[in-house]
Amino acid sequence: xxxxxxxxxxxxxxxxxxxxxxxxxxxxxxxxxxxxxxxxxxxxxxxxxxxxxxxxxxxxxxxxxxxxxxxxxxxxxxxxxxxxxxxxxxxxxxxxxxxxxxxxxxxxxxxxxxxxxxxxxxxxxxxxxxxxxxxxxxxxxxxxxxxxxxxxxxxxxxxxxxxxxxxxxxxxxxxxxxxxxxxxxxxxxxxxxxxxxxxxxxxxxxxx
Amino acid sequence: xxxxxxxxxxxxxxxxxxxxxxxxxxxxxxxxxxxxxxxxxxxxxxxxxxxxxxxxxxxxxxxxxxxxxxxxxxxxxxxxxxxxxxxxxxxxxxxxxxxxxxxxxxxxxxxxxxxxxxxxxxxxxxxxxxxxxxxxxxxxxxxxxxxxxxxxxxxxxxxxxxxxxxxxxxxxxxxxxxxxxxxxxxxxxxxxxxxxxxxxxxxxxxxx
DNA sequence: TGCAAAGTTGCAGTCACTGCAAAACCATCC
DNA sequence: GGATGGTTTTGCAGTGACTGCAACTTTGCA
Numbered sequence: 001x002x003x004x005x006x007x008x009x010x011x012x013x014x015x016x017x018x019x020x021x022x023x024x025x026x027x028x029x030x031x032x033x034x035x036x037x038x039x040x041x042x043x044x045x046x047x048x049x050x051x052x053x054x055x056x057x058x059x060x061x062x063x064x065x066x067x068x069x070x071x072x073x074x075x076x077x078x079x080x081x082x083x084x085x086x087x088x089x090x091x092x093x094x095x096x097x098x099x100x101x102x103x104x105x106x107x108x109x110x111x112x113x114x115x116x117x118x119x120x121x122x123x124x125x126x127x128x129x130x131x132x133x134x135x136x137x138x139x140x141x142x143x144x145x146x147x148x149x150x151x152x153x154x155x156x157x158x159x160x161x162x163x164x165x166x167x168x169x170x171x172x173x174x175x176x177x178x179x180x181x182x183x184x185x186x187x188x189x190x191x192x193x194x195x196x197x198x199x200x201x202x203x204x205x206x207x208x
Numbered sequence: 209x210x211x212x213x214x215x216x217x218x219x220x221x222x223x224x225x226x227x228x229x230x231x232x233x234x235x236x237x238x239x240x241x242x243x244x245x246x247x248x249x250x251x252x253x254x255x256x257x258x259x260x261x262x263x264x265x266x267x268x269x270x271x272x273x274x275x276x277x278x279x280x281x282x283x284x285x286x287x288x289x290x291x292x293x294x295x296x297x298x299x300x301x302x303x304x305x306x307x308x309x310x311x312x313x314x315x316x317x318x319x320x321x322x323x324x325x326x327x328x329x330x331x332x333x334x335x336x337x338x339x340x341x342x343x344x345x346x347x348x349x350x351x352x353x354x355x356x357x358x359x360x361x362x363x364x365x366x367x368x369x370x371x372x373x374x375x376x377x378x379x380x381x382x383x384x385x386x387x388x389x390x391x392x393x394x395x396x397x398x399x400x401x402x403x404x405x406x407x408x409x410x411x412x413x414x415x416x
Numbered sequence: 417t418g419c420a421a422a423g424t425t426g427c428a429g430t431c432a433c434t435g436c437a438a439a440a441c442c443a444t445c446c
Numbered sequence: 447g448g449a450t451g452g453t454t455t456t457g458c459a460g461t462g463a464c465t466g467c468a469a470c471t472t473t474g475c476a
Contacts, residue, residue: 007442007443008442008443009441009442009443009453009454012441012442012454013454037430037431037432038431038432038433039431047455047456048455048456048457049432049433049456049457050434050455050456050457050458051454051455051456053432053433053434054454054455057433058432058433059432059433086405086406086407087407088404088405088406088407121340121344122337122338122340123337125333125334125336125337125340126333126334126337128333129330129331129333129334129337130330132329132330132333136329146407147407147410148407148410149410151380151383151384152410153376153377153380153392153395153396153399154399154404154407154408156376156379156380157372157373157376157396157399157400157404158404160372160375160376161369161372161400161404163372164365164368164369164371164372165365167368168361168364168365168368169361171364172359172361172364175359176359184361187361188361188365191361191362191365192365192369192400192403192404193403193404193405194403194405195400195401195402195403195404195405196296196362196365196366196369196400196401196403197294197296197401197402197403198294198296199294199295199296199354199355199356199362200362202355202356202357202360215473215474216472216473216474217422217423217472217473217474220423220472220473221423245461245462245463246462246463246464247462255424255425256424256425256426257425257426257463257464258424258425258426258427258465259423259424259425261463261464261465262423262424265464266463266464267463267464
């Protein structure tokens with residue numbers, strides 16, 4: 001988990017960031033998102049309030065704790081995909097890779113977040129708003145890959161579909177987590193891939 | 209514009225609401241969203257700050273000014289569509305109907321909003337977060353229409369696609385408003401309908 | 417005209433978030 | 447080991463969004 005060329009300083013930063021994220025999620029799950037103040041979160045993470053805001057631009061952001069590198073990383077993956085792969089496939093793969101990583105590193109946090117998001121589904125949407133610039137970045141990568149101008153609808157739409165897929169998958173998963181979150185996201189992206197024009201078959205006990 | 213059975217009270221309410229919305233958009237477009245305080249908006253609309261918050265739950269909400277009836281209205285339209293129509297078609301039609309109405313009533317406001325949203329694209333996302341419960345309502349309607357259980361992914365995904373389509377269409381339209389916003393939303397929904405798996409043809413000067 | 421319901425307002429308070437400047441801290445080089 | 451310089455942490459003071467409450471005003475209706 002600790003990188004090779006990482007200085008003490010870097011390690012400390014990573015640890016406080018993680019502590020703040022963890023404190024936010026834990027407290028919010030425990031007593032409800034808006035019955036927790038930033039002051040309490042900071043205290044729990046043993047750090048000043050001002051420091052909290054050095055790490056996260058808002059309380060919302062700390063709850064989701066999205067890795068700031070995730071956007072660029074996905075964009076890079078989209079561009080690095082082998083030549084024969086369609087833009088859709090490349091994007092789909094990079095989303096799923098990111099999510100699998102995330103769940104492997106912090107499955108326990110997501111289980112807590114689930115409780116919070118069930119009470120306040122709007123928080124997930126708002127958290128995504130924060131990363132509006134990252135959407136732009138990703139859309140550019142898709143556009144480049146697809147050979148379309150930046151102004152074209154398709155890249156933006158594909159990226160937005162990714163967000164939507166994730167969002168819907170989480171709420172679906174929150175209702176019944178007998179399926180892996182990653183699989184639900186995959187299903188959702190597939191639906192977007194093949195089109196929503198007709199209603200998918202519904203098997204008892206199945207997901208799509 | 210004024211309803212038949214509308215009392216003086218109701219008319220006044222509609223007028224203050226409209227005034228607040230208008231003031232918010234006008235001032236935000238003029239000098240930037242976060243250089244405008246709620247106090248100034250209230251003053252512009254000739255009303256107290258407290259009253260502002262009786263009408264809108266947040267400054268964000270006032271900027272978009274989504275009609276609180278819109279969600280229920282669309283849900284009703286989805287359920288009322290003729291029997292032969294697919295859920296997708298029914299939903300698509302109800303979204304487009306709503307948007308056409310909105311643009312007919314307040315095209316000028318949308319032109320101003322465009323300027324604000326170009327500076328701060330996150331605001332549109334956040335505004336949609338407010339209407340998370342309405343999404344739920346719409347999703348139920350779609351589920352019912354499609355004969356799927358509430359827990360199924362499809363209805364949620366279709367509704368989320370609607371939001372995404374609108375969001376992307378606005379940003380696309382903000383770049384170049386030589387096409388009607390309604391048409392762009394239509395194009396976006398069609399892309400979702402037929403599927404994103406393959407890249408659409410790109411005609412010079414065309415949209416999709 | 418008078419009463420009840422609905423809408424408006426001011427006020428006091430909480431809390432998220434920001435800029436700034438001092439203090440504590442870590443890395444580096446002598 | 448100690449001086450030096452860049453980074454991070456912190457306190458503090460301030461702004462502004464938002465809420466609950468208790469008067470007060472306006473509208474609907476008998």
